[in-house]
Amino acid sequence: MDLIKVAQNAFAVETKEHASFKAGDTITVHYKIREGSKERIQNYRGVVIQVKGEGVTKMFTVRKMSGSIGVERIFPLYSPFIDLIEVNKKGSVRRAKLYYLRSLTGKKARIKEKRV
Amino acid sequence: MAGLIGKKIGMTSVFSVEGKNIPCTVIQAGPCVVTQVKSVETDGYVAVQLGYDDKKEKHTNKCELGHFKKAATEPKRKIIEFKELEGEFKLGDIVTVDSFNEEGWVDVQGVTKGKGFQGVVKRHGFAGVGDATHGQHNRLRAPGSVGASSYPSRVFPGMRMAGRDGNDNVTIQNLKVLKVIPESNLLVVKGSIPGAKGSYVIIYQ
Numbered sequence: 001m002d003l004i005k006v007a008q009n010a011f012a013v014e015t016k017e018h019a020s021f022k023a024g025d026t027i028t029v030h031y032k033i034r035e036g037s038k039e040r041i042q043n044y045r046g047v048v049i050q051v052k053g054e055g056v057t058k059m060f061t062v063r064k065m066s067g068s069i070g071v072e073r074i075f076p077l078y079s080p081f082i083d084l085i086e087v088n089k090k091g092s093v094r095r096a097k098l099y100y101l102r103s104l105t106g107k108k109a110r111i112k113e114k115r116v
Numbered sequence: 117m118a119g120l121i122g123k124k125i126g127m128t129s130v131f132s133v134e135g136k137n138i139p140c141t142v143i144q145a146g147p148c149v150v151t152q153v154k155s156v157e158t159d160g161y162v163a164v165q166l167g168y169d170d171k172k173e174k175h176t177n178k179c180e181l182g183h184f185k186k187a188a189t190e191p192k193r194k195i196i197e198f199k200e201l202e203g204e205f206k207l208g209d210i211v212t213v214d215s216f217n218e219e220g221w222v223d224v225q226g227v228t229k230g231k232g233f234q235g236v237v238k239r240h241g242f243a244g245v246g247d248a249t250h251g252q253h254n255r256l257r258a259p260g261s262v263g264a265s266s267y268p269s270r271v272f273p274g275m276r277m278a279g280r281d282g283n284d285n286v287t288i289q290n291l292k293v294l295k296v297i298p299e300s301n302l303l304v305v306k307g308s309i310p311g312a313k314g315s316y317v318i319i320y321q
Contacts, residue, residue, distance in 0.1 A: 003125045003126075003142060003144060003300065003302060004125060004126050004128050004142050006297065006300050006302060007125075007128065007140075007142040007295065007297065007302050007304050008128060008130070010295050010297045010302070010304070011130045011294075011295065056128070056129070056130070056131075057128055057129055076131075076137055078131065079131065079135065079137070080131055080135040081135050
């Protein structure tokens, strides 16, 4: 593991520091999309259902309901295409991977907000 | 040609300038010691023998120990002979990852992970029986007919069947070099290489 980190550091790609979030939080990912030579920013808002990996290869999955269809998108946390991550709501959940949300819809799929 | 013995460290990924996520393998390549130089006069052919990875003297038998003493080096775990290496080599010389060019491609040879006794679907990429229903029973991953009927009424030699899979000596050609890190003897190549983490690989450029 150690030597892999040495190799990672050698590439010295500057990594953006993003706001910290966990599974259960509702976030908005501002994602850069390149169309030909133009670049625009698309917002993707949903619930984080898992965060996996560590270091530069960390990934997270955001689930949202698009109409009645569930959509999940997996982002690499340090992808240069991620412009900004906004944490909209802190959720109070009891596990790290919220796969159970996939089988729930409507009122059952709500997540209680964390009381600060 | 440049060659080295190395050890597979593991895989990770890096982002390219365009933002692409590139899978890469980290290899600890060398430092290797020249343990024997073969010449036409003494051996009938030209080759350089390299040794890699120290081992303890108590794990080395006497004849090996004498061989390493000639090169004035610690006993090595892995010894490989390279033909057609460029440059002059003397006994006891140390070859490092510096001999690799950062803008180039390498071939990596290693032994793939052993899979044990496997069926034809995994071992030879057979498709299995297409259907799970329509009267099929018990033969979803079966090889199908192997010997036809009255002609030829036998199984041809070399017919691909189930058996031991993996643990093969494999060379992956033309892997792009992403980085050479001489301080820690590391080589980062694009893509995957054969073997488990910690297994020995031979790298040619």
